[in-house]
Amino acid sequence: MMSTIIYEKKDKIGWIILNRPEKLNAINDCLLEELDQALAAAEPDLEVKVVVIKGAGKCFSVGEDLTGLGTSEVLPPERGGRLSTKRLLEAERRRSRRWEYIFNLAKPTIAQVHGHCLGAGLSLAMLCDITIASQDAVFGDPELRMGLLPGMPLWLWLVGIKKTKEMLYSGRYIDASEAEKIGLINKVVPPDKLEQEVNRLAEGISLMPGDGLAICKDGINAVMEARGLGEAWRFTDNMQLVMQQRSIEPGEFDFFETRDKKGLRAALEQRDVPFTSLRAQEEEG
Amino acid sequence: MSLETVIVEKVDQVGKITLNRPEKLNAINDAMMRDLEAALDQMQQDPDIWVVVIKGAGEAFSVGQDLSGVGTSEVMPPQPRAKAYLGDMFETAMRNCLRWQAIFDFPRWTIAEVHGYCLGAGCDLAMACRMVMAAEDAVFGDPSIRMGLASPNPLWTWRVGLKKTKEMLFTGKYIDGREAERIGLVMKAIPPDKLEEETNLAAESCAKFGTIGGFDGQAGFWAFDRATYDLSGLSAAWRLASNLHTLSAIQRPGRSIIDRGEFDFYEVRDKRGLKAAIEARDAPFRKYFPQPKTPKENK
Numbered sequence: 001m002m003s004t005i006i007y008e009k010k011d012k013i014g015w016i017i018l019n020r021p022e023k024l025n026a027i028n029d030c031l032l033e034e035l036d037q038a039l040a041a042a043e044p045d046l047e048v049k050v051v052v053i054k055g056a057g058k059c060f061s062v063g064e065d066l067t068g069l070g071t072s073e074v075l076p077p078e079r080g081g082r083l084s085t086k087r088l089l090e091a092e093r094r095r096s097r098r099w100e101y102i103f104n105l106a107k108p109t110i111a112q113v114h115g116h117c118l119g120a121g122l123s124l125a126m127l128c129d130i131t132i133a134s135q136d137a138v139f140g141d142p143e144l145r146m147g148l149l150p151g152m153p154l155w156l157w158l159v160g161i162k163k164t165k166e167m168l169y170s171g172r173y174i175d176a177s178e179a180e181k182i183g184l185i186n187k188v189v190p191p192d193k194l195e196q197e198v199n200r201l202a203e204g205i206s207l208m209p210g211d212g213l214a215i216c217k218d219g220i221n222a223v224m225e226a227r228g229l230g231e232a233w234r235f236t237d238n239m240q241l242v243m244q245q246r247s248i249e250p251g252e253f254d255f256f257e258t259r260d261k262k263g264l265r266a267a268l269e270q271r272d273v274p275f276t277s278l279r280a281q282e283e284e285g
Numbered sequence: 286m287s288l289e290t291v292i293v294e295k296v297d298q299v300g301k302i303t304l305n306r307p308e309k310l311n312a313i314n315d316a317m318m319r320d321l322e323a324a325l326d327q328m329q330q331d332p333d334i335w336v337v338v339i340k341g342a343g344e345a346f347s348v349g350q351d352l353s354g355v356g357t358s359e360v361m362p363p364q365p366r367a368k369a370y371l372g373d374m375f376e377t378a379m380r381n382c383l384r385w386q387a388i389f390d391f392p393r394w395t396i397a398e399v400h401g402y403c404l405g406a407g408c409d410l411a412m413a414c415r416m417v418m419a420a421e422d423a424v425f426g427d428p429s430i431r432m433g434l435a436s437p438n439p440l441w442t443w444r445v446g447l448k449k450t451k452e453m454l455f456t457g458k459y460i461d462g463r464e465a466e467r468i469g470l471v472m473k474a475i476p477p478d479k480l481e482e483e484t485n486l487a488a489e490s491c492a493k494f495g496t497i498g499g500f501d502g503q504a505g506f507w508a509f510d511r512a513t514y515d516l517s518g519l520s521a522a523w524r525l526a527s528n529l530h531t532l533s534a535i536q537r538p539g540r541s542i543i544d545r546g547e548f549d550f551y552e553v554r555d556k557r558g559l560k561a562a563i564e565a566r567d568a569p570f571r572k573y574f575p576q577p578k579t580p581k582e583n584k
Contacts, residue, residue, distance in 0.1 A: 207573075212432075
């Protein structure tokens with residue numbers, strides 16, 4: 001019995017619903033593990049031709065759970081901890097293997113995105129083969145604002161080097177129309193049409209020969225490997241270690257310390273406030 | 286040399302190759318592939334030709350591989366029923382892979398002038414050209430997956446990006462010239478009545494890009510261009526895509542463990558004819574992925 005994921009099968013379509021609506025579907029260890037279970041159930045199932053991933057409640061997902069409770073798989077180890085480099089590298093490898101597994105699932109995957117889609121939530125949406133979003137969706141990866149290294153190499157291939165740097169250096173959020181323009185998602189639709197659009201797409205794909213789909217997907221992903229994606233994953237693992245072992249500069253905002261002292265909400269507020277001008281500029285522009 | 290399925294012309298410094306099986310909407314069979322190669326070869330020998338324009342006679346650029354099964358043993362992978370040896374299959378895959386790369390590597394500007402249907406291998410041909418100029422109402426797509434085939438063409442991800450590649454190839458959907466321009470498949474979408482004029486203008490200006498002080502600037506530039514693609518993985522990608530295309534061809538749609546009893550293109554074709562098979566292939570998807578109208582249907 002799963003507590004943070006709902007998995008249903010309906011007419012050859014496997015629906016995976018991220019189900020922690022009270023936490024805006026923040027991704028913790030439990031959710032990751034259950035997501036794995038749901039995908040592992042869908043992958044060999046001959047009755048499932050295509051998998052759709054969506055979020056329950058107000059949004060797709062706000063990203064990794066930052067509370068620090070049950071999040072050892074999604075957050076870096078505590079600073080000053082005594083884990084060996086080997087252990088740390090293993091943890092990073094586990095993280096990227098998990099992402100690679102989702103990317104290479106032998107069935108087409110569709111992300112149905114509404115509301116916030118940030119950090120690890122955005123990574124998940126990027127890894128799905130096709131991403132459809134409603135106009136109210138917001139995309140971004142604010143990890144660098146917390147001193148965490150964004151760990152998703154797909155950015156470069158989806159939106160190009162200039163936009164990747166713009167997005168990751170600033171941690172800025174963009175709306176769905178802009179996300180479509182830069183190639184982060186396939187299509188943006190009005191909120192009340194989202195469900196219908198994804199259904200139509202999934203049903204259409206579910207009529208295709210399953211063997212053909214699996215090979216077609218593998219062919220396209222193999223092309224990405226040839227373009228260097230495989231090496232990029234490994235490189236990201238190593239860079240994560242470098243980032244984890246750096247020390248905080250004097251006067252630098254320490255997200256995790258602020259969280260422990262003043263609580264998560266205050267820490268998030270303090271993280272994003274300095275960047276409001278970025279936000280205002282975007283709204284004016 | 287007389288070529289039967291393509292027409293070769295030369296206007297000033299521009300070589301023109303017209304795919305010429307209008308009654309079959311320029312479906313590409315073995316003969317056309319060979320003629321196309323011969324025509325390109327001929328133009329490569331001609332020191333006065335600096336640009337090659339490829340276009341289609343009649344209503345369309347090309348509807349893609351000839352699916353009739355007659356005279357197509359080189360352009361189509363062996364049919365599932367043929368029970369070909371794996372060695373033969375991979376030989377076919379590698380031959381096609383090298384052929385397409387040779388077109389992609391042609392050391393002059395190549396421009397595809399696209400009107401009407403541009404599907405499957407026709408779309409691959411347009412993509413292998415350096416530049417694609419298309420009528421706004423041209424129709425692009427690769428419906429191979431609807432017959433259980435994976436695309437042998439790795440250029441998709443470079444041209445339209447990963448997300449759009451998957452959307453196009455998983456659904457086999459058709460898009461018009463404007464949309465093709467928006468996603469990057471086409472460099473310029475042009476009103477149909479201006480297509481020829483604009484393409485000629487582009488060809489003439491490209492022809493000015495020739496030798497620099499006796500150095501063949503174009504050949505040098507394209508060699509550099511190709512090296513850049515190869516550094517980002519194109520050669521390996523091409524081999525992988527070709528082999529996976531062949532692998533998909535032996536999966537026997539309709540008889541595999543996943544797809545038992547589902548639509549089998551070859552079976553329907555042999556029983557009810559090619560036209561009916563193509564209709565049966567595309568009909569179930571119109572509801573989900575509306576098809577843009579071709580110029581002929583618009584009239």
